[in-house]
Amino acid sequence: MLKFSMSKIHVIIPAAGSSSRMGQDIPKQFASFHGKTLIEWVDFIFSNVNAVDTISIGFNNSERKYIENSNYSFSHKTKIYYSGGSSRSDTVLNTLNLIKNYVLNDDWVLIHDAARVGITESFINSFIKEVTKDKVGGIVAIPSVDTIKRLDKSKKITKTENRDELWLAQTPQMFKYEQLIEALEKYDGIPTDEAQAIESLGLKPMVYKGLITNFKITYPEDLINMNQIFNTIIKGNK
Numbered sequence: 001m002l003k004f005s006m007s008k009i010h011v012i013i014p015a016a017g018s019s020s021r022m023g024q025d026i027p028k029q030f031a032s033f034h035g036k037t038l039i040e041w042v043d044f045i046f047s048n049v050n051a052v053d054t055i056s057i058g059f060n061n062s063e064r065k066y067i068e069n070s071n072y073s074f075s076h077k078t079k080i081y082y083s084g085g086s087s088r089s090d091t092v093l094n095t096l097n098l099i100k101n102y103v104l105n106d107d108w109v110l111i112h113d114a115a116r117v118g119i120t121e122s123f124i125n126s127f128i129k130e131v132t133k134d135k136v137g138g139i140v141a142i143p144s145v146d147t148i149k150r151l152d153k154s155k156k157i158t159k160t161e162n163r164d165e166l167w168l169a170q171t172p173q174m175f176k177y178e179q180l181i182e183a184l185e186k187y188d189g190i191p192t193d194e195a196q197a198i199e200s201l202g203l204k205p206m207v208y209k210g211l212i213t214n215f216k217i218t219y220p221e222d223l224i225n226m227n228q229i230f231n232t233i234i235k236g237n238k
Contacts, residue, residue, distance in 0.1 A: 013039070030063075105177055118211065136203045144168055
């Protein structure tokens with residue numbers, strides 16, 4: 001039984017996106033996949049991680065009909081909130097405020113996308129073990145293998161970036177509750193992820209090397225690709 005910190009670990013899964021790029025009639029988190037929906041798989045994977053104490057899923061209020069008129073199965077660790085905001089970061093912040101009554105300032109909050117099912121319990125355990133050693137917290141990311149070009153507004157190349165210094169951010173991302181809520185409340189604009197908000201406080205999150213299977217399902221072909229490798233991932237979750 002693995003526990004890495006005296007502080008509790010609370011998972012937040014923002015699941016309020018419109019999924020317009022998937023071209024489906026329903027939000028992608030409710031897409032059927034290997035006998036469950038995507039959101040059920042993510043919940044299932046994290047619920048089996050012993051270090052995780054609670055899971056909070058933040059839906060849009062418009063998605064209430066999918067939840068209340070379904071037989072979806074969520075874990076005993078999981079609470080459903082209709083905390084969706086105008087952006088992903090708003091959904092996370094709204095959910096942080098809703099769970100404040102049972103979360104301590106020094107507790108860890110782990111954020112994971114609802115559309116990333118290509119992750120294993122063993123990987124999550126390893127990530128948590130390393131991040132809890134860091135005072136700031138950290139994220140999962142993979143090194144860039146492609147050459148990155150910087151363009152101007154006319155789509156002309158202005159610079160070739162040094163890819164040795166470039167990593168592609170994924171989730172999970174994990175930070176202390178007090179620090180994360182402060183970062184999101186103070187951020188001027190809309191951060192693309194939690195780490196960007198934390199960085200705006202002058203802090204430097206650590207990076208834990210991620211999995212190439214942990215890509216975000218965004219387009220229909222992503223679901224096809226994930227379908228081809230998911231059986232191997234499921235074996236890793238046993």
